[in-house]
Amino acid sequence: MSDDIDEILDGLTEIAKTAPKESRRKPSHPIAKAVSALVMALSGLVSFLIVAAYVGIYIEPLRPLWTSWPSDAAKFTVTFLMFLFSAILLMWYK
Numbered sequence: 001m002s003d004d005i006d007e008i009l010d011g012l013t014e015i016a017k018t019a020p021k022e023s024r025r026k027p028s029h030p031i032a033k034a035v036s037a038l039v040m041a042l043s044g045l046v047s048f049l050i051v052a053a054y055v056g057i058y059i060e061p062l063r064p065l066w067t068s069w070p071s072d073a074a075k076f077t078v079t080f081l082m083f084l085f086s087a088i089l090l091m092w093y094k
Helices: 002-018 030-055 060-067 072-093
Strands: none
Touching: 030 072
């Protein structure tokens, strides 16, 4: 049994030695990292604000932001353009 495992490990070692070194993935683009960090930070802030409002804690300086100032068409346009921009970035730097 031990000989079988050693034989398998030797075979895997040989395969690893013959594998091309260029097969590694390129690092992510810095813009993609920045966009991801911004989205995660904003998502975390909104999640915190939702939970805080549920508990009854309101942050006064942010209260005016709860009003719905842009129209629904403007919200859709901005959201669609952001989605389109993200899709183009994903396709361009793939």
